[in-house]
Each structure stands twice: as structure tokens, then as C-alpha cells.
Amino acid sequence: MKKSHRRLLFVLVLLGATAGAVALVTAALQDNLAFFITPSEILALEELPERNLRIGGVVEEGSVQRIGEGITVAFRVTDGAASVDVQYEGILPDLFREGQGVVAQGRLSAEGTFQANTVLAKHDETYMAPEAAEAMARAKQQVQEAQQGDY
Amino acid sequence: MLVELGHFALVLALVLILLQGSLPVIGALRGRDSWMAMAGPLVWLQFALLLLAWLVLEWAFVSHDFSVLYVAMHSSLDLPLQYRISAAWGGHEGSMLLWVLTLSAWSVAVARFGRHLPLPFFALSLGVMGWVSAGLLGFTLFTSNPFERLLPAPLDGSDLNPLLQDPGMIFHPPLLYMGYVGFAVTFAFAIAALIQGRLAPEWARWCRPWAVTSWAFLTLGIALGSWWAYYELGWGGWWFWDPVENASLMPWLTGTALIHSLSVSDKRGGFRIWTLMLAIITFALTILGAFLVRSGVITSVHAFATDPSRGSFILALLAITLIGSLALYAWRAPKVGLGPSFAPLSRESMLLVNNVLLVVACATVLLGTLYPLALDVLGMAKLSVGPPYFELVFTPIMLPLLLLMGIGPMLRWGKHEGAMLWRSVWWMALVAVVLGLLWPLSMGGWGWLRALTLVLAAWIILSVASDIISRLRRGLSLPAARLGMHLAHLGVGVFVAAVAMVMSFEIEQDLRMAPGQSVEVAGYQFHFNALRRVDGPNYIAQQGSFMVTHNGRTLTELLPEKRIYDQSEMPMTQAALHRGLMRDLYVSLGEPLSLDSDEWIVRIYYKPYMTWMWAGCLLMALGGLIAIADRRYRRRREALA
Numbered sequence: 001m002k003k004s005h006r007r008l009l010f011v012l013v014l015l016g017a018t019a020g021a022v023a024l025v026t027a028a029l030q031d032n033l034a035f036f037i038t039p040s041e042i043l044a045l046e047e048l049p050e051r052n053l054r055i056g057g058v059v060e061e062g063s064v065q066r067i068g069e070g071i072t073v074a075f076r077v078t079d080g081a082a083s084v085d086v087q088y089e090g091i092l093p094d095l096f097r098e099g100q101g102v103v104a105q106g107r108l109s110a111e112g113t114f115q116a117n118t119v120l121a122k123h124d125e126t127y128m129a130p131e132a133a134e135a136m137a138r139a140k141q142q143v144q145e146a147q148q149g150d151y
Numbered sequence: 152m153l154v155e156l157g158h159f160a161l162v163l164a165l166v167l168i169l170l171q172g173s174l175p176v177i178g179a180l181r182g183r184d185s186w187m188a189m190a191g192p193l194v195w196l197q198f199a200l201l202l203l204a205w206l207v208l209e210w211a212f213v214s215h216d217f218s219v220l221y222v223a224m225h226s227s228l229d230l231p232l233q234y235r236i237s238a239a240w241g242g243h244e245g246s247m248l249l250w251v252l253t254l255s256a257w258s259v260a261v262a263r264f265g266r267h268l269p270l271p272f273f274a275l276s277l278g279v280m281g282w283v284s285a286g287l288l289g290f291t292l293f294t295s296n297p298f299e300r301l302l303p304a305p306l307d308g309s310d311l312n313p314l315l316q317d318p319g320m321i322f323h324p325p326l327l328y329m330g331y332v333g334f335a336v337t338f339a340f341a342i343a344a345l346i347q348g349r350l351a352p353e354w355a356r357w358c359r360p361w362a363v364t365s366w367a368f369l370t371l372g373i374a375l376g377s378w379w380a381y382y383e384l385g386w387g388g389w390w391f392w393d394p395v396e397n398a399s400l401m402p403w404l405t406g407t408a409l410i411h412s413l414s415v416s417d418k419r420g421g422f423r424i425w426t427l428m429l430a431i432i433t434f435a436l437t438i439l440g441a442f443l444v445r446s447g448v449i450t451s452v453h454a455f456a457t458d459p460s461r462g463s464f465i466l467a468l469l470a471i472t473l474i475g476s477l478a479l480y481a482w483r484a485p486k487v488g489l490g491p492s493f494a495p496l497s498r499e500s501m502l503l504v505n506n507v508l509l510v511v512a513c514a515t516v517l518l519g520t521l522y523p524l525a526l527d528v529l530g531m532a533k534l535s536v537g538p539p540y541f542e543l544v545f546t547p548i549m550l551p552l553l554l555l556m557g558i559g560p561m562l563r564w565g566k567h568e569g570a571m572l573w574r575s576v577w578w579m580a581l582v583a584v585v586l587g588l589l590w591p592l593s594m595g596g597w598g599w600l601r602a603l604t605l606v607l608a609a610w611i612i613l614s615v616a617s618d619i620i621s622r623l624r625r626g627l628s629l630p631a632a633r634l635g636m637h638l639a640h641l642g643v644g645v646f647v648a649a650v651a652m653v654m655s656f657e658i659e660q661d662l663r664m665a666p667g668q669s670v671e672v673a674g675y676q677f678h679f680n681a682l683r684r685v686d687g688p689n690y691i692a693q694q695g696s697f698m699v700t701h702n703g704r705t706l707t708e709l710l711p712e713k714r715i716y717d718q719s720e721m722p723m724t725q726a727a728l729h730r731g732l733m734r735d736l737y738v739s740l741g742e743p744l745s746l747d748s749d750e751w752i753v754r755i756y757y758k759p760y761m762t763w764m765w766a767g768c769l770l771m772a773l774g775g776l777i778a779i780a781d782r783r784y785r786r787r788r789e790a791l792a
Contacts (some may be wrong), residue, residue, distance in 0.1 A: 009495065013507055016218050021511045024544050025518060032540035054535055055568035066744055071752050090661050091386075091741035091752050096724045105535070134533065 034105050038135040040082040040142060043135065054105045055084060055114060056131035077102060077114075077144045079139035088116040097123040101132030154219055157207030158298040161248075164200035164255075165288050167193055170279030171258075171605045179346075187274035191262040194277055197284070198255040205239075205252050208297055212239050218304035218772040221245060221297045227718045229689035237321040238311045243445060243461075244297035246324055252440075253328045257336055258284065261361075267358060275343035276336075281333050286468045294461045310718035311691065317380030327372030327399060331437045333365025334406060340436035341427045342476060345483040350423055355416035358430070360779040362413055363635075366406045367775030373399050374768035382726050387659065387737050387756045389764065392541040397439030397520045401513050405433040408509040410775075411502050419564055421490025421499055425506070428484075431476045436513075438469045443520070494566035501559035505552060512548045516541065527621075545601075553647060556640055557583075557614035579617055584609035590648075593769035594656045603758060604651035611644035635778025639771045646767025652760035661741065665750040666695075673757035675736060675755040676700045682749065690714040692725070695751070697738050701728060706736075713740045726754075735761040 004116065034052035058081055063076035073092060076083045086104050096102060096119065106116035171193040178186025212235045217223040225242045226235055240249040258280045265273055291297075303472075313322075340358050344350050351357075376399070381389045388394060409429040415422040446462030493499035519536045526532045560577060587606025591597050615637045622629055658673050669678040680696040692712040699706045709727035716723065726739035734757060741752035 009500075009501065013504060017507045017511045021515055021544070021548065024547060025515055027541045028543040029519075029522070029536065032537050032543070034535045034537060036535070052537070069663075071663060091754055094724055105537075131533070 036131055036134070038082075038138050039077055039079045039084040040139050042084050042112075042114070043082045045108075048108060048110060051107075052105060053108060053114075054103060054131065055086075056101070056103045056133075056135040057083075058132065058136065059096070059098050059100055059102050064098055077104065079135040081139035081143055084114050085112070086114045086116050086119075088119050090119075091119040092119055097121070103131045154211060154298050154300070157204045157211075158206070158296065160200045160204040161288065161292055161298070164197045164204070165285065165292060167197040168281050168284045168288060170281075171197060172278050172285055175281075176278035176538055179271040179274045182271075182562040184270060185629065187270050190274045190277040191266075191282075194206050194255075194262045196257045198252075198259045201248075201252045201255045201288075204298075205248060208239050208245060208248060209236060212236065215308070216304075217306070217308050218300055218446075218760075219297075219304060220299045220301035223301050223305055223308045225308065225311050227308040229717060230308075230311055230316075231688050232316075233321065234311055234316045239317070240324045241311050241315045241320070244291070244295040244299075247287070247291040247295050247445075247636070248297050249324065250328050250332060251284065251291055253325070253332045254284050254287060254335055255279070257332055258720050261336055261339075265357075269351070272340075272343055272351065275346055276339040279339035279342045280335060281593065283339070286471070290461070290464050290468065294464050303585075307718065310716060311689070311725040313714065313716045313719065314383060314722050317383050319375055319383065323372060323375040323379055326368055326375055329783065330367070330369025330372050330406075331399070331402065331440070333361060333368060334402060334409075334430075334433045334437055336361040336365070337409065337430040338476075341430035342479065345427065345476075345479045348483050348486055350427075350487050352420065355413050355423070355426065356784065358426075359410070359413050360784050361415055362406070362410050362430075363775045363779050366403070366410050367772040367779075369399070369403050369406060370768060370772040370775065373403060374772070377768075378765060381761070382728055382737075385757065387726070387739075387754070389653075389761075392519070394520050394776075395440075395444050397516050397541075398436075398443045401516055401520075402433050402436040402440065404509050404513040404516070405429055405436060407434055408506045408513075408655045411505050415490070415499055415502050415528060419490055419493075419499065419514065421493070422486050422506075423490060424487050427480065427487070429506075433481060435469065435476075437487055438465065438472055441465050442469055444791075461751065468768075483521060491493065491565070493564070496562065496567045496569055496572065498559060498562040498564045498567070501555050501562055505559065508548055508552045512545060512552075515544045515548065519544070550603065550607060551602075553611060553643070556643065557607075557610040560618060560636060560640070561614065575617075576614075579610065579613045583613055591655065594652065598655060599654040601651045605648060608644045608648035610649065611640055611647070615641045615644070630781055630783070632781035632783060633705060635774045635775070635781070637775070638777060639774030642772075642774060643765045643771025644767070645763050645770060648758040649688075649763035649767060653758055653764065656759045658757040660755050662755070663750050664753040665748070670755065672755050673734075674701065675706070675757065677709075677738065677755055679753070682751070685712065687714065689718065690716045690723075693740065695738070695740050695753070696728070699736060709736070709738045711739045729764060732762055734759045 032052075034054040036054045036056065039055060039057050055077055057077040057079040059078040060078045065074055065106070067074050067087070070089065071091070072083065072087060072089045074087050077086050088104065100121065104116040104118040105112060105118040105120075109115050123130055171190060174193070175187050175190035178184070178189070210216075211219045211222050212226055213232070215222070215226065216229060217226075220243045221242060225238045225245070227547045230238065238245075240246045249705065258277060261277060261280065261686060265276070268276070277776045337358050340354070340361070344354055376396070377389045380391070381387060398767070402448050409426065412422045412426045412429055416426045442462065442465040446465060519540050523533075526534060534604050549599040557579070558576065562572065586609040588602050590605040590609070591601050619637060660670075660672055662670060664670065664679045666679050667680050669676055671677070676699065678698045678700070680698055682693055682695050685692045692714040694710050697711070707729045709729060711727040712725040714723045714725055715721070724739050724741075726737055729736040737754075737756035737758060739754045741754055744750040744752065
């Protein structure tokens with residue numbers, strides 16, 4: 001093959017692969033993104049989002065309970081201003097505790113309960129998941145803004 | 152006092168490294184032999200100093216010197232000796248020092264085994280490695296000094312993270328760093344060649360052993376990390392597409408592309424500009440990995456506590472690496488020239504497609520990893536990309552790669568006759584299809600994707616076997632490089648079969664169980680005997696006893712534990728496994744249902760072919776290590792000695 005042909009082949013292969021990859025990536029990204037949202041923002045929603053969400057906050061004290069005969073567990077996640085009911089079927093992470101930061105990923109059901117398929121807690125004693133901290137900070141900011149509005 | 156000595160050794164090493172990065176380089180540019188010759192001794196000296204610093208840090212851990220902040224944070228009086236030793240790399244500061252030390256060890260290896268290289272190239276390469284060392288050691292000294300004091304010293308330390316108190320964790324970081332850091336050598340060789348503005352005909356041959364060794368260690372390091380996550384994190388997964396895992400996978404993908412592209416550059420003199428690019432990219436990805444892990448931008452088991460100055464420092468290093476080397480590349484690479492031409496059906500064309508696929512795969516992983524970060528930084532949205540994205544994108548890119556892997560090694564350089572190829576592969580294709588289509592039935596479930604994947608796995612394994620057999624039968628020799636390649640490819644085949652099997656046929660059950668109860672999973676009976684208290688050296692555990700029987704025969708007793716560590720009061724799940732050639736049985740204790748009942752949530756897994764997965768990774772690494780023993784790489788040295 002001549003040099004120019006070879007370069008053309010290379011460019012074609014590269015373009016084809018890139019185009020294929022881009023198509024794949026866009027399709028895959030569309031379905032598999034989970035948007036971060038805080039409990040206050042969930043309560044403020046007007047319609048039910050049809051996609052994966054990720055909520056952060058703190059597990060409300062005294063809210064953790066087992067449901068029924070299975071292994072479903074329910075708890076409330078709060079950002080200090082509002083809280084959301086979360087249900088999860090499975091084993092909670094070792095460092096999941098009341099009063100501690102948590103991140104849950106899943107979908108919001110029509111009744112307003114968050115059905116989690118993943119629950120993440122921090123992985124050592126001194127570390128707070130950035131998303132849990134972010135939820136608390138956002139809620140605090142909203143409360144402050146609201147107070148300023150009152151004056 | 153000793154600790155200050157360690158700190159001082161680091162400072163002195165930095166001075167020597169700065170000399171290593173300047174004198175030999177100036178010598179090479181000005182043509183002064185005596186300056187160039189200083190590269191070797193400087194490297195040995197800085198290695199000796201770094202090793203001294205490392206031993207001091209180890210001593211601080213072994214002797215419980217809690218006046219050192221890093222020791223107080225990562226050790227305790229009750230921590231067993233082997234974990235005190237490994238705790239030295241269990242945190243950010245110490246693991247940085249290990250990284251720098253490993254880089255120094257690689258520099259020494261280049262100084263020792265690279266004596267056959269032309270002096271200017273040798274001096275420039277070690278000079279470039281000096282720049283890399285300077286960046287990383289500067290980072291360690293100025294933002295993450297492991298010798299920082301904590302006064303007054305606490306009576307006891309706050310203990311090593313329980314997750315890291317495990318044999319897998321003793322070996323995972325050193326092996327991973329061996330691989331990660333090794334790509335600095337090929338980077339240095341590439342930059343040295345670009346500075347010189349010409350690529351010696353032997354350049355690729357000089358690079359190959361270094362690239363393959365790094366790749367083999369990186370493979371082992373990643374596999375060991377996965378092996379650890381599998382049983383230690385307590386939820387039985389082996390790959391999570393966690394950003395930090397991706398950080399190690401990306402240089403592995405481009406590193407794999409690099410060792411293949413190097414073979415074309417070596418044997419045919421082709422792909423040379425591209426090979427230089429891959430060497431640069433692979434190294435840049437290792438620095439990007441450091442940024443992802445150490446800057447605190449991501450949430451992960453691996454992420455170290457955050458400090459913004461660290462992130463900025465590494466980002467600056469990454470920027471300098473990329474801008475500097477790409478500018479040099481743009482300026483000099485056009486001088487390198489193209490290699491000989493080849494036909495559409497040839498070894499080269501297969502390796503070309505191999506490279507394109509691997510790089511595209513790496514790009515998709517990079518996108519999935521950085522996309523959330525980029526949106527967050529831009530303040531547009533806070534989101535996360537989950538494993539389904541990666542699985543969906545990665546699979547279709549990898550499948551064609553597996554198909555080509557069975558053909559590529561059979562083809563000739565330059566041009567291969569289509570008819571001849573067909574004659575040697577048709578029976579293989581037939582057997583692979585039959586085997587692959589029937590294979591899932593052995594597990595009692597058929598599906599398109601799993602069958603296709605298994606056909607490809609069988610195809611690769613058959614291709615390796617047929618080449619070895621036909622060579623032996625024709626009385627041809629089997630050089631180490633070819634044997635190594637075959638073993639590595641065989642490893643891929645075995646690994647892929649394992650992935651298909653685990654993902655299709657694993658059974659995961661979370662259920663309530665109290666002592667005295669039994670459950671059957673995948674034909675195995677698990678009887679929950681009893682729960683007892685066990686006292687470990689630095690923890691108290693609740694230990695469950697599960698008797699496992701199969702077809703009425705008792706197989707084993709599994710003893711999963713739920714531990715609470717004394718110092719940190721941190722709970723940890725210790726899974727219990729029964730490993731077998733065809734399947735693993737996995738039991739772990741979740742949590743007690745309530746304080747007053749003895750019912751627990753128990754996790755019972757059946758994982759087919761897991762042993763194949765680890766065996767596949769071992770074969771890949773072993774193949775790499777055998778390949779570098781090839782006489783081609785040594786004869787060169789003897790001839791010049």
C-alpha cells in the first residue's frame with residue numbers, strides 16, 4: 001500500500017472508531033447519569049423526575065427501622081431544613097449510622113419515598129462524603145437567604 | 152533525632168535530584184562526557200538517601216514513635232508488626248514517599264541496565280527521570296511531609312484504617328507503583344529522543360523491556376487491588392468503575408497499546424511517531440491518576456483526606472508534563488519519519504486496529520471519569536456516572552479487540568495472504584463457535600452476549616494453542632518473547648471467560664438468618680451453626696460459623712466476622728470464602744436485625760469462575776515477565792559490552 005493510502009486508511013479507521021465511540025458514549029451517558037439533589041430540593045419538585053437521582057445529607061436520629069419480614073430498611077435523610085424518606089433493600093455499609101453523613105442513589109417513587117439501590121457512607125471516622133456536606137451547606141444557604149428575605 | 156535525619160535525607164535527595172536533572176542534560180547538549188557520566192553516580196546517591204529516609208519512616212512505625220504525626224495517624228500500640236510495616240504506605244504522605252522511592256529504584260535500574268545505551272541518550276533519559284523525581288519529591292516535601300512532628304506526642308496512635316489491615320493491602324500499593332512509575336522510563340526515553348531530535352533505529356528495542364516490565368507490574372497491581380476489594384470490602388464485587396480504579400485502568404489501556412505499538416517500531420520501524428505519543432500519554436495518565444486519588448476531588452475508598460494545595464500542586468505538575476512534552480513533540484516528531492508500508496491484511500494493520508481500540512476505550516473511561524468533575528467545576532451540575540455506562544461502552548469496544556487477538560499473532564509483517572489465513576483459522580473458528588455456544592449450557596443458562604464472549608475467549612485460547620503446537624511440530628523455536636505474548640493472550644482469554652461467567656451466573660442473596668437456620672444457594676446448603684465472640688489483637692469480632700454441604704457431603708466451615716476495632720471503634724466486615732477451581736462460595740455478616748434478637752442479615756454469594764479471573768491476570772503478568780527475558784534484548788548488551 002502506498003503511504004498516502006496507508007494514511008488514509010489510518011484516518012478512516014480512527015474516524016470510524018471515534019464516531020462509533022461517540023455514539024455509544026452519548027447513548028450510554030444519557031441513561032446512566034445520576035443527578036445530585038438535596039432533600040429540600042426534592043420537596044420543592046413539582047413533577048416526578050424520570051431518572052436516577054443521588055441524594056446526600058445526614059441520617060435523621062431515631063429514623064432507622066426495618067420493614068416487614070424481609071431485609072428492607074427505611075430511614076430519613078435530612079439536610080437540616082427538610083427530610084426525605086428513603087427505603088433500601090439490602091445490607092447497609094459498615095459506617096452507616098444515625099446522625100452521620102450518607103449518600104443514596106436511586107429513584108423517587110410517586111408517593112415521595114426515595115427507593116435507593118445504592119447507599120454509601122463515609123469510609124473512615126474522620127471523613128464526610130462531599131455530597132452529604134454539600135447538601136447541608138445548600139440547605140443552610142437557603143435558610144439564610146429566606147431569613148434575609150424576611151427582614 | 153532519627154526522624155530529623157530522615158527529613159534531612161529527603162532534602163539532600165532533592166538537591167541531588169536537581170543536579171541529576173541538570174548536569175547530565177547540559178552535558179548532553181554541550182557534548183561534555185564528564186558531565187554526562189555524572190548521571191549514574193547521582194542516581195545511586197539519591198536512591199541511597201531515599202532508601203535511608205524510607206527505613207527511618209519504617210523504624211518510626213515499628214518503634215511506635217507517635218511523635219511523628221503520620222505514624223500517630225496510621226498506627227497504634229496494638230497494631231501487629233506486619234501491618235505496622237505496611238502502614239508506612241497506608242496513608243497519603245507515606246505512599247508518596249514510596250512512590251518517589253520506587254521511581255528512584257527504576258532510575259537505578261536504568262543506570263545499571265542501560266549502560267549499553269549511547270552516553271548522550273543515557274544522560275538525557277536519566278536527566279528527564281530526574282525532572283519527574285524532582286516534581287514528585289518536591290510535592291512530598293512541601294505538601295505531604297511524612298516526617299512532620301506532633302508534639303506533645305500522644306500515648307497511642309489512632310490506628311490504621313481497618314480495611315487496610317489485610318495481606319492484600321501489604322502488596323497492592325508497592326506492585327501498583329512499580330507499574331505506574333515504570334512508565335516514567337519509557338516517557339524519559341521518548342523525551343530524550345525528542346530532545347535529540349532523532350530516533351535511533353534501536354530506540355524501540357531499548358524501550359520494550361521497560362515498557363513490558365511496567366505493564367506486567369501494573370497488571371499485577373490492579374489485579375491484587377481487585378482481589379482485595381473482592382473479599383475485603385465485604386460486598387463481593389471485583390470492579391466498581393470507581394474513579395480511582397479507572398485512574399489505574401487508563402494507563403494500563405494505553406500501556407497495553409504502547410507495548411504493541413513498540414513491537415511494530417522495533418521489528419519494522421513503523422508507528423514510531425505514534426509510539427512516542429503513547430509513551431507521553433501513558434505517563435501523563437499516571438500523573439492524572441495521582442491527581443484523582445490525592446486531590447480529594449472524588450469520593451472513593453481510595454481517596455485520601457483533602458488538602459487543596461495538594462491538588463493544585465499535582466495539577467501544575469500535570470500541566471507542565473503535558474504542555475512541555477506535547478510542545479516538544481509538535482516541534483520534533485515530524486523529523487522522526489514514517490516506517491515501511493503495509494497491506495490491509497498484515498500484522499501491522501492488526502496492531503493498528505488494536506491501538507485504535509485500546510485508545511478509544513481509554514478515552515471513554517476518561518470521559519466517564521472526568522465528565523462529572525468537569526460539570527461540577529463549571530458549576531453546571533453535580534452528578535455521577537455509574538457502572539452501567541462503563542459496561543455499556545466498554546464491552547462493544549473490547550469484543551472486536553478479542554476477535555483480532557486470535558488472528559493478529561498469526562499474520563506476517565507487511566502482507567498476509569487472505570486465503571492462507573483462512574486455511575489456518577477456519578477449523579479454529581468452527582471449534583470456538585461450537586465450544587463457546589455450548590459453554591454457557593454447562594451452567595444451565597444461555598444468552599447471546601455471554602455466548603459471544605465465550606466464543607471469543609475460546610477463540611483466543613485455541614489460537615494460542617494452535618500456534619504453539621504448529622511451531623513445535625514444524626521444529627521451529629519458540630523464543631521467550633513469543634511464548635510470553637502467547638501466555639499473556641491466553642491470560643486474556645481465561646480472564647474474559649471468567650468475566651462472562653461471573654457476570655451471567657453469579658448468585659447474590661441477602662437474607663435474614665438466625666443461628667440454627669439453613670439455606671440453599673446454587674445447590675449448596677449453608678447452615679448457620681452459631682455466633683461467638685472472638686478477640687483479635689486490636690479488635691473484637693462477632694464470628695458466625697456456617698457449615699457448607701454439597702450433595703450431602705460437608706465441604707467446609709466458613710467463619711465470617713463482624714469486627715469492631717478498638718482504637719477507631721470502626722466496624723468492619725470480614726467475609727469468609729471457600730475458593731474452588733470452578734466457583735467461590737462467599738459468606739459475610741451484614742448486621743444484626745436488632746439489639747435483642749439473634750437474627751442477622753447475612754450475605755451469601757455463589758461466584759462461578761472467580762479463580763479463572765485471578766489466574767488470567769497472573770498469566771498476563773507472567774507472560775510479560777517471560778517476554779523480557781528474550782535473547783533479543785540481551786544480545787544487544789553482550790555485543791556492545
